[in-house]
Amino acid sequence: MYRLNExxxxxxxxxxxxxxxxxxxxxxxxxxxxPASIRKKLADAAASVTFNRYPDPLASELCESFARYYxxxxxxxxAGNGSDELISVLTGAFLMKGDAVMTLVPDFTMYRFYxxxxxxxxxxxNKKPDFTIDVDEVIGAVKRYNIKMLIFSNPCNPxxxxxxxxEVRRLVRSVDALVVLDEAYMDFWDQTMLREAGEYDNxxxxxxxxxxxxxAGVRLGFAVANTVITNALKAVKSPYNVNAxxxxxxxxxYGEKEWAESSVREIxxxxxxxxxELKRLAEDFPEKLSVSESVTNFVLIRTREAERLxxxxxxxxxxVRLLNGFLRVTAGSAEENAEFMRALRSAL
Ligand SMILES: *Cc1c(COP(=O)(O)O)cnc(C)c1O
Numbered sequence: 212m213y214r215l216n217e218x219x220x221x222x223x224x225x226x227x228x229x230x231x232x233x234x235x236x237x238x239x240x241x242x243x244x245x246p247a248s249i250r251k252k253l254a255d256a257a258a259s260v261t262f263n264r265y266p267d268p269l270a271s272e273l274c275e276s277f278a279r280y281y282x283x284x285x286x287x288x289x290a291g292n293g294s295d296e297l298i299s300v301l302t303g304a305f306l307m308k309g310d311a312v313m314t315l316v317p318d319f320t321m322y323r324f325y326x327x328x329x330x331x332x333x334x335x336x337n338k339k340p341d342f343t344i345d346v347d348e349v350i351g352a353v354k355r356y357n358i359k360m361l362i363f364s365n366p367c368n369p370x371x372x373x374x375x376x377x378e379v380r381r382l383v384r385s386v387d388a389l390v391v392l393d394e395a396y397m398d399f400w401d402q403t404m405l406r407e408a409g410e411y412d413n414x415x416x417x418x419x420x421x422x423x424x425x426x427a428g429v430r431l432g433f434a435v436a437n438t439v440i441t442n443a444l445k446a447v448k449s450p451y452n453v454n455a456x457x458x459x460x461x462x463x464x465y466g467e468k469e470w471a472e473s474s475v476r477e478i479x480x481x482x483x484x485x486x487x488e489l490k491r492l493a494e495d496f497p498e499k500l501s502v503s504e505s506v507t508n509f510v511l512i513r514t515r516e517a518e519r520l521x522x523x524x525x526x527x528x529x530x531v532r533l534l535n536g537f538l539r540v541t542a543g544s545a546e547e548n549a550e551f552m553r554a555l556r557s558a559l
Contacts (some may be wrong), residue, residue: 214239215268217243218328218330219328220452228378228525228530232375232528232529232530233528233542233550234471234526234528234529234530234543234550234551234554235303235530235543236529236530236531236540236541236542236543236546236547236551237405237510237532237539237541238427238532238541239362239368239396239422239507239508239509239539239541240421240422240425240427241422241423241424241425241427241474241475241478242478242481242541242542242543242547243509243544245425245513246395246470248464249464249467249470252463253459253460253464254461255373256262256459256460256462257456257459257460259459260455261421262455262460264378264455265450266389266451266452266453266454266455266458267458267498268450268460269445269450270290270458271285271460273290273453273457273458273459273461273462273465274288274289274433275289275462276461276462276463276465276466277290277418277433277461278470279465279466280466281403281405281406281418281435281464282405282406282410282462283405283406283408283409283435286437286438286441287408287409287435287437287441288362288433288434288435288451289433289434289435289436289441289444289445289448290431290432290433290453290458290461290552291431291432291433291434291448291453292430292431292452292453292454293419293421293431293432293459294393294395294417294418294419294421294433294434295321295432296415296430296432296433296448296452296499297432297433297434297444297448298325298362298391298393298417299325299328299329300352300444300447300448301362301389301391301415301444302315302325302326302329302331302360302362303325303329303447304320304443304444304447305360305389305443306326306329306331306359306360308329308330308331309331309332310331310332310359310360311331311332311333311334311356311357311358311359311361311546312326312331312332312333312334312358312359312360312361312362312428313333313334313335313336313349313352313353313356313358313360313361314326314333314335314336314362315332315335315336315337315338315363315367316335316336316337316338317338317342317367317369317370317373317534318350318363318364318367318368318369319364319367319368319395321392322362322363322374323335323426325429330420331360331439334356334358337349337351338370339494341372342367342370342372342464342503343372343374344363345372346374346378346381346382346386349361349382350385350386351353352384353386353388354408357364358386358388359388359389360389360390360391361382361386361388361389361390361391361480362390362391362393363391363392363393364393364394364396365379365392365394365397365402365430366394366396366399366505366506366507367392368395368396368402368507368509368539369456369509369511369532369534369539370503370505370509370511371404371503371504371505371506371509371510371511372503372505372506373400373506373507374402374445375402376402376404377402377468379392379402380404380407380509380531381403383404383411383413383414384411385527386413387413388413389413389414389415389440390411390413390415391414391415391417392404392414392415392417393417394417395417395418395421395422396422396506396508397418398422398423398432398471399422399423399475399478399482399507399508400448400506400507401508403416404416404448405418405435407435408436408437409437409438410437412437412439412487414436414437414439414441415434415435415436415509416435417430417432417433417434417435417482418432418433419432419433419437420432420433420461420464422508423471423474423478423508424464424465424471424474425474426460426461426464428438429455429456429460429461430458431453431460431461432456442511458552459517460480474529478508478542481508481510481542481544481545481548482484482505482507482508482509482510482542484545484548485540485542485543485548485550485551486502486505486510486543488552489502489510489540489552492552492555492556492559493512496559499514499515499516499559500513500514500559501514502510503511503530504538507540508541508542509539509540509541510538510539510540510542511537511538511539511540512537512539512540513536513537514536514537514540515536517533517534517536517537517538518533518556520538520555520558520559521533521538523554523557523558524551524554524555524558526540527554527557528550528554528556529550529551531551548557
């Protein structure tokens with residue numbers, strides 16, 4: 212009789228919130244609708260796809276468009292089917308079976324998930340109670356446990372806290388481990404390491420099209436690293452990982468600098484407004500809520516009533532993300548933020 216192996220036997224498919232809710236602030240997506248002029252360019256690009264042929268395995272035109280947008284060398288860029296795919300390629304191929312990998316806690320849970328599938332030993336390093344990272348302690352732990360890969364998000368999902376560039380630099384320079392720096396939210400902050408990625412022999416930076424670019428639906432992410440790492444990544448990924456539609460769509464969207472920059476401004480303004488309102492609400496309910504500042508497009512609420520409030524919000528048609536002892540709320544349009552605040556006030 213065939214039996215599933217024990218590392219996958221208990222796994223369940225990823226299950227985001229189902230059902231239709233009026234206000235979706237649970238997945239850190241962009242709330243901005245794509246302008247008609249860009250939708251037209253995307254439609255034209257889709258119509259020009261050569262359907263009977265395999266796509267470009269290196270996604271060259273797409274990588275050049277991305278590289279131009281961020282001012283990096285296209286030779287440092289690899290495209291992936293979402294940055295999620297790149298995380299799995301990195302943990303799968305850049306570690307030998309049984310190698311030690313370190314994640315920081317709390318952080319994006321997918322890191323831990325992929326290291327489990329790949330049978331790596333995973334060390335979880337706890338952040339300080341205010342969710343900042345003690346870089347010296349991390350450096351010490353990486354050396355002590357002979358860590359081969361350190362992976363974390365900066366700014367962090369779900370905390371919203373960022374680590375300054377000077378500290379990231381010090382960390383990368385002080386360890387021999389490969390540092391996988393997930394900058395999924397760095398479009399909302401100004402501490403990117405992208406422009407110096409090629410100078411390190413142990414740094415891979417991940418970026419995504421899913422947040423500020425408003426293209427979570429097309430599945431597109433990037434890795435930026437020196438040419439040795441980049442060539443290895445391109446050699447081990449599956450050849451046609453980014454489909455022809457997505458390659459064309461991505462090449463279009465990274466050419467829309469003005470639109471992207473206006474999205475950054477609007478989304479950050481929305482997050483600032485949401486944070487201020489939540490802070491005011493927390494002052495009315497000091498024993499129930501507290502909020503911390505965020506350099507991303509979401510705000511984390513600390514509350515002992517997370518589950519109850521989450522349910523009460525859903526009943527009012529508002530979806531947020533439930534975490535253990537926290538609610539994570541994505542910055543939405545002014546109307547969505549107002550609906551969320553109204554629903555939260557009434558739930559309290
Ligand atoms: C949203 C997010 C991503 C993006 O993943 P994609 O697969 O590119 O959609 C990556 N890392 C973190 C921490 C995220 O929150």
